[in-house]
Amino acid sequence: MAVICVLVLALAGTVAYGWHTGAFDFLRGSGTAGGGNTTQQSAAGTSKRSQTLNRKDSPKPDDSAAARARKLVSSMSLGERVGQLVMVPLFAGTDPSSLASTIQNDHAGSVLIIGNWTSGTTGVKAAVDQLQGYAPEGNGLIIATDQEGGQVQHLTGSGFDTMPSAVEQGAMTTDQLRASAKVWGSQLASAGVNVDLAPVLGTVTVDRASNAPIGALNRDFGLDAAGNAAHGVAFIQGMKDASVQTSVKHYPGLGAVTGNTDFTSQGILDTTTALGGDEIGAFDTAIKQADPAMVMMSLATYQAIDPNNPAVFSSALITDHLRGELGYDGVVTSDSLSAEALSGYDATQLGVKMVEAGADLACIGQVEYVEPILRGLNTQASADEAFAKKVTESAVRVMTLKIEMGLVK
DSSP, X not given: OHHHHHHHHHHHHHHHHHHHHTTTGGGOOTTSTXXXXXHHHHHHHHHHHHXXXXXXXXXXXXXXXXXXXXXXXXXXXXXXXXXTTEEEEEETTOOGGGGHHHHHTSOOOEEEEESOBOSXXXXXXXXXXXXXXXXXXXXXXXXXXXXXXXXXXXXXXXXXXXXXXXXXXXXXXXXXXHHHHHHHHHHHHHTTXXXXXXXXOOOOOSOGGGOTTTGGGTOSOSXXXXXXXXXXXXXXXXXXXXXXXXXXXXXXOSTTOSSOTTTOTTOOEESSOOTTSXXXXXXXXXXXXXXXSEEEEOSSEETTTEEEEEGGGOHIIIIIIIIIIXXXXXXXXXXXXTSGGGTTSOGGGHXXXXXXXXXXXXEOOSGGXXXXXXXXXXXXXXXXHHHHHXXXXXXXXXXXXXXHHTOBO
């Protein structure tokens, strides 16, 4: 009898403990005393189990080009970051070895092939291969040139077609132009050139002969703003079909001026182009529809937009409008910072002012400007933490483009 009592008491204790710990929750109904709390506890338990089961659905690591670029730039020295922000010139007839130190020691990340190259695709490719040999392993060079057609075609000779002027291109249908641009792009690609600094999207609004930088040279498509935009899109897409990137220029347009920024030392003033107008609209439409790799800023000053700064130094145009309102997050480059229109500025401050405005890549057309522009950027970045942050942001945009182009391994 004593044994039976002991067993009964043990069983009662086990049941009481199990009931207390919830082992028998399945026996409880919602209508019993404490049923409401039990339902809440059960729901909480289910929620915890669901959270455990869903852990496998957590966000994957960001492996986008921009994320990769941020990681790469974070491992660069300040000098290496600055070097990604310059495009240095190699003139026809100049030995590529002249840029060896600039690429290896100053970390220049882009080269402009400039001048009258008549050696055909084979000659250009030999020079480009030598240049790429100076670049750090896994971080190739952007190799750019001005191959617009007509009077602006830097690369000629065997393997390069003689390109019609942009006005003649404007007489083509957009389908014809895209197909032609693919052919011209394939010729650039075979020569190792990966960026064409074209097309010109300025809309000429004055007498063509008086419009020295564009109309007088037939560098525009010769159409109204809508037609220029459509043909610009076709040109960009055709080049992309050949795996060559482009840079629309000269933002927000040089079709309303008379002087040429390359040769006019007192600067160029545009008194009519305005935000929301048709002229800048041609650029904005092409940018939104075709997403060119680069936007090249004009060196003229636009009275109705920012009367105090040339476009290349205008945060109102670059940061506020181009990046802010339009949402363009690609590389913004300058027209040649060695042009006469900027001769009144201290050469060491040219790259600094460009980066401060929100642009990324200093295109340099004269060799003697390379050292002071690099020195100015390095000095300012070393002394000013806020400026150094801008340098980093620009380097990330340049490296993002390089990753997208397959130049970074």
